[in-house]
Amino acid sequence: MTAAAVTSPDAVTPAVTTVALPDSPDLLRHLPATGALSWVRRGEGLVGWGEADRLEVCGPGALAEAAAWWADRSADLAVDDGIGVPGSGPVVFASIAFDPAAGTSVFVVPEVVVGRRGGVTWLTTTGDADPRDVLAGPLPLQSAPARLRYADGALDPASWCSAVAAAVARIGDGDLAKVVLARDLLVTADVPLDPRRLLDRLAARFPDCWTFAVDGLLGATPELLLRRTGRELSARVLAGTAPRGAGAEDDRLAAGLLDSAKDRAEHALAVDSLVQALEPYCSALSVPEEPSLLTLANVRHLATDVVGTQRRTGARGRAGLLELVDAVHPTAAVCGTPPDRAAAVIGELEGMDRGRYAGPVGWLDARGDGEFGLALRCAQLSDDDPATARLFAGCGIVAGSDPSAELAETQSKFAAVQAALES
């Protein structure tokens, strides 16, 4: 069966030009009020806007279809790239559904991109895009909403805790080893939400995360699903979370996370799922034996940075980034172990459509380099009402998980976007 795709009707083959820009330390401030595209960490990355081309795709084979579409489109472009680094020249931003066979994945080729890497800043334009707005300098942000109202999403807290208890019982019965259960929270502001303000606040509070935006899904994710630079592949796997505390309590919580057998088991399943999927594509793969701690403003995670080299020959050596993403997603950081049983339990117990939450999000260039994170700590802005959004947070459930502790963990994770909305 082929995937159902919606593309721009009369795509032409425009010219793509990349030129150096004077240093521009705050990429996010260049974004216009609507249509923000972003992948920024510590002031480097890419922002974009406008749509030179777009693909929406859904169904079995969706990512293979998207890869063929991008190969076809990018091969046709007349490219003048005076910079020649990953992310310069033609790029496509992507936000892939958690389940690409059932949900819609979105690919956007911007008209304008501003990028920064290793202190070098550039501007890429496609077709007749007019870059004068960029060169005019950063735009002011709108003021924060005076009032925000929160409402339960699909499940209220008590029902979600029952779902966690049911998952723990399934794990106890031996049906599966781990499942990631998520919940959503609805937010309504007294004024339209300003995506630029949200991105600005997220980037300031979460410098170690990737601040992303594609087609109204905005967030700051700490988890790198897969980066490809030439034949080098890298990932940051996260699973196992502790709250932050004040003073000595914070140190105690950090030590407790590193020592927690439950969190280590939950983490190991996530690392194993990535490694097993990536290994066939690699001639070398380096996986630290012990996880490290990643400390964020709201939570701490167990983290493992994996680095590999893609095979030089054979079909797997030629696999593009989207094929690799298709192979590794969903890891047990967002789905579970074994993945098919975990996906069934998610469908049965979560009571909501994840959409693009917990799906791969990032960018890809015409050389095949790119970066994909997992869309976590994020908000889906509503198409219908610009003052409302849906926030998401999930937790890995394993043997011994306590529903009320998992509920508290979702609240700590929601706090990332809530703080950005409120400041």
Ligand SMILES: C=C(O[C@H]1C=CC=C(C(=O)O)[C@@H]1O)C(=O)O
């Ligand atoms: C599914 C989420 O987080 C994942 C990533 C890091 C830690 C996780 C955990 O400890 O449960 C989750 O696996 C989320 O933030 O919505």
